[in-house]
Amino acid sequence: MLRFxxxxxxxxxxxxVVAGLWGTLLxxxxxxPSAGLHGPSLDPFRNLFAWxxxxxxxxxxxxxGLVATALSLGIVALxxxxxxxxxxxxxxxxxLSPLLSVPHAAAAFGLAFLIAPSGWVARLLSPALTxxxxxxxxxxxxxxxxxxxxxxxxxxxxxxxxxxxIAAIGQAQPRRSLLVAQSLGYGRVTGWLKTVFPRVYSQxxxxxxxxxAYSMSVVDVALIxxxxxxxxxxxQIVKWMSDPDLSMRLTxxxxxxxxxALVIGVLFFWWLGERFVAHFGSLWIMSGRRGQDDTPIRMxxxxxxxxxxxxxxxxxxxxxxxxxxxxWSFPNVLPDEFTWRTWSKHGPDAFATFGETFLIAGIAVLLxxxxxxxxxxxxxxxxxxxxxxxLWMLYLPLLVPQxxxxxxxxxxxxxxxxxxxxxxxxFAHLVFVLPYVFLSLxxxxxxxxxxxxxxxxxxxxxxxxxxxxxxxxxxxxxILIATAVGIAVSVGQYLPTLLVGGGRVSxxxxxxxxxxxxxxxxxxxxxxxxxxxxALVPFTLAIVVPAVLWRNRRNLHE
Amino acid sequence: xxxxxxxxxVCILRDGAPLIEVDHTIHAGEVLSVMGPxxxxxxxxxxxxxxxxxxxxxxxxxxLLDGSDITQKPPHxxxxxxxxxxxxxxxxxxxxxxxxxxxxxxxxKSEKRAKIDASLRDVGLExxxxxxxxxxxxxxxxxxxxxxxxxxxxxALLLDEAFSRLDADLRAQVRDxxxxxxxxxxxxxxxxxxxxxxxxxxxxxxxxxxxxxxx
Numbered sequence: 001m002l003r004f005x006x007x008x009x010x011x012x013x014x015x016x017v018v019a020g021l022w023g024t025l026l027x028x029x030x031x032x033p034s035a036g037l038h039g040p041s042l043d044p045f046r047n048l049f050a051w052x053x054x055x056x057x058x059x060x061x062x063x064x065g066l067v068a069t070a071l072s073l074g075i076v077a078l079x080x081x082x083x084x085x086x087x088x089x090x091x092x093x094x095x096l097s098p099l100l101s102v103p104h105a106a107a108a109f110g111l112a113f114l115i116a117p118s119g120w121v122a123r124l125l126s127p128a129l130t131x132x133x134x135x136x137x138x139x140x141x142x143x144x145x146x147x148x149x150x151x152x153x154x155x156x157x158x159x160x161x162x163x164x165x166i167a168a169i170g171q172a173q174p175r176r177s178l179l180v181a182q183s184l185g186y187g188r189v190t191g192w193l194k195t196v197f198p199r200v201y202s203q204x205x206x207x208x209x210x211x212x213a214y215s216m217s218v219v220d221v222a223l224i225x226x227x228x229x230x231x232x233x234x235x236q237i238v239k240w241m242s243d244p245d246l247s248m249r250l251t252x253x254x255x256x257x258x259x260x261a262l263v264i265g266v267l268f269f270w271w272l273g274e275r276f277v278a279h280f281g282s283l284w285i286m287s288g289r290r291g292q293d294d295t296p297i298r299m300x301x302x303x304x305x306x307x308x309x310x311x312x313x314x315x316x317x318x319x320x321x322x323x324x325x326x327x328w329s330f331p332n333v334l335p336d337e338f339t340w341r342t343w344s345k346h347g348p349d350a351f352a353t354f355g356e357t358f359l360i361a362g363i364a365v366l367l368x369x370x371x372x373x374x375x376x377x378x379x380x381x382x383x384x385x386x387x388x389x390x391l392w393m394l395y396l397p398l399l400v401p402q403x404x405x406x407x408x409x410x411x412x413x414x415x416x417x418x419x420x421x422x423x424x425x426x427f428a429h430l431v432f433v434l435p436y437v438f439l440s441l442x443x444x445x446x447x448x449x450x451x452x453x454x455x456x457x458x459x460x461x462x463x464x465x466x467x468x469x470x471x472x473x474x475x476x477x478x479i480l481i482a483t484a485v486g487i488a489v490s491v492g493q494y495l496p497t498l499l500v501g502g503g504r505v506s507x508x509x510x511x512x513x514x515x516x517x518x519x520x521x522x523x524x525x526x527x528x529x530x531x532x533x534x535a536l537v538p539f540t541l542a543i544v545v546p547a548v549l550w551r552n553r554r555n556l557h558e
Numbered sequence: 559x560x561x562x563x564x565x566x567x568v569c570i571l572r573d574g575a576p577l578i579e580v581d582h583t584i585h586a587g588e589v590l591s592v593m594g595p596x597x598x599x600x601x602x603x604x605x606x607x608x609x610x611x612x613x614x615x616x617x618x619x620x621x622l623l624d625g626s627d628i629t630q631k632p633p634h635x636x637x638x639x640x641x642x643x644x645x646x647x648x649x650x651x652x653x654x655x656x657x658x659x660x661x662x663x664x665x666x667k668s669e670k671r672a673k674i675d676a677s678l679r680d681v682g683l684e685x686x687x688x689x690x691x692x693x694x695x696x697x698x699x700x701x702x703x704x705x706x707x708x709x710x711x712x713x714a715l716l717l718d719e720a721f722s723r724l725d726a727d728l729r730a731q732v733r734d735x736x737x738x739x740x741x742x743x744x745x746x747x748x749x750x751x752x753x754x755x756x757x758x759x760x761x762x763x764x765x766x767x768x769x770x771x772x773x
Contacts, residue, residue: 456648
């Protein structure tokens with residue numbers, strides 16, 4: 001049984017991606033039998049290129065993806081170069097790691113509440129510094145350049161890349177390299193960038209690619225913070241896919257293929273950029289510049305990191321305040337009056353949606369855990385670790401833009417007459433939950449001292465007894481953390497729920513994003529906060545439960 | 559051929575090249591010391607005997623325990639006890655639960671408990687059953703690990719650098735305890751070590767492994 005789990009895991013992860021791409025490709029070339037259309041034809045692409053907004057939409061996809069990734073990576077590299085190994089860095093790590101689980105949509109809403117013309121930042125500065133008595137008439141959110149959207153992506157991708165970097169730093173043994181560099185007269189930042197960063201980057205390369213693909217094709221953040229006329233390409237794809245006119249699906253499918261091509265093109269462009277940076281980096285190293293006066297850079301990077309953390313923390317606080325606000329006049333920093341009215345109005349619905357959200361997340365994560373633990377145990381027993389190609393396979397569902405295969409998956413499910421609804425949604429979530437659970441659990445699982453298994457076996461324990469009685473209890477903490485990661489991933493999913501659920505399955509995320517266009521900030525506050533809690537509570541439990549369970553077992557605490 | 563550990567033409571290969579070759583019989587209560595520089599594959603020999611040889615290696619030859627061939631048996635059915643340089647007490651179990659882990663199923667709870675208490679008394683750790691292993695000293699942990707292994711009624715004993723983490727005083731003490739117990743229980747002992755002191759204290763035959771890769 002165990003032997004088949006790796007294959008089954010691959011099927012669960014890549015099956016929907018491949019099927020979805022196929023389901024996108026056919027209608028993109030005019031083949032949609034359920035609508036009475038038979039291909040092949042190039043009409044969908046002709047219609048796509050006839051759409052006036054295409055150039056802007058495609059440009060937005062490119063710029064948001066590239067700029068958000070480059071900024072996030074730059075900030076992470078500067079922070080790590082300036083502070084890794086110091087106390088400030090550990091504080092920052094502690095602050096940022098819970099942010100990782102905050103759903104993108106909740107963070108985006110929070111940011112919107114901060115930077116909007118009538119947001120907290122403007123209120124804090126008004127009227128003393130700005131002289132504004134009324135909210136200014138600026139287009140800050142949904143600006144045509146996508147700057148707000150880029151900011152929304154950066155505050156979420158910085159924690160992700162930073163935690164990936166921290167994991168990579170652990171393997172790179174930076175302390176000695178930095179010590180040598182510093183003894184040769186290099187400044188801390190320059191020394192780190194020249195000696196440690198190249199090794200670290202090769203480890204976080206795939207996560208960086210994930211950030212590129214994600215930022216280029218994200219839908220929920222774009223709906224909340226992105227421009228509207230035209231929207232980003234991915235938002236437009238979803239619009240076309242939800243059009244009652246079935247023929248619009250063909251245009252949507254063609255656009256999805258274009259989106260996929262754009263992502264592949266940008267990934268290739270980035271790959272060329274890596275060569276370029278490597279070339280100039282080695283020239284920089286050869287130059288022997290020591291970069292000793294790096295205090296301004298270190299302060300600057302600390303400032304950037306703090307802004308990212310604060311943006312999310314204050315954003316969540318503003319969700320809370322809005323959900324409790326009665327009348328709130330500008331430019332008051334706090335509401336004129338607090339009330340439970342919004343909670344009593346939306347609370348019961350939100351609570352019911354909480355149940356549906358956790359049902360989907362719970363089953364998807366349970367399936368993911370069974371598959372991942374099975375794969376890791378099979379790996380342990382056969383002694384053959386995951387190859388480099390296997391690692392690429394794990395990242396593949398995260399590299400293919402969601403808008404490229406999910407519309408096709410929906411079309412395919414409809415055309416074979418399968419029911420859309422909860423069960424397909426769970427399997428769609430599994431596609432994204434599986435890689436993250438695997439990546440989260442893989443390293444601690446493999447780091448476990450296998451001599452424990454030898455001793456237990458010599459004491460007469462069978463393989464499954466070793467698994468349940470020794471390995472799982474010893475690794476309870478990472479297992480629960482991986483569970484929490486999986487739940488956070490599932491809770492945050494927007495597009496799979498929307499498209500594969502056929503509009504009939506609603507989770508906290510789909511409800512929250514649906515409120516985006518309505519402009520009811522108080523309701524958004526309730527749903528955004530519920531969404532954040534749904535992702536954060538499992539994390540808290542993952543830390544508290546082992547601490548309580550093993551309170552008398554000192555060696556299980558770090 | 560009763561009460562012995564018999565390695566018949568055991569040869570361990572890595573990538574098709576021989577790493578170690580041993581052909582030897584260890585009788586009850588005797589200690590065979592296998593010495594050699596690190597990296598020569600001493601521990602690999604032990605993993606062949608416990609049935610946990612990593613897949614990068616290939617083992618040939620036979621291992622007979624008390625006359626019966628265990629080469630093809632799964633690790634849990636071999637009745638071969640092993641001690642490493644680290645105590646490897648399971649950190650999530652109490653001292654008592656660690657001891658109970660290796661005991662054969664069956665018997666009432668109170669019988670089990672009495673046996674655990676008695677064996678702790680034997681090694682001077684009376685009343686330690688409910689303690690967290692992390693709170694024990696190095697020597698105490700080593701004694702619990704030895705007792706846990708003995709309670710599983712092994713028919714042979716393997717020592718993988720078992721004393722190298724202990725400081726000099728403690729080392730002699732624990733070593734004497736292990737060898738004395740093995741003699742009392744008539745267990746054949748196979749010890750791999752890089753320390754000549756250990757080998758001398760064992761008093762048995764010594765095999766020096768050479769680096770076959772150098773040939």
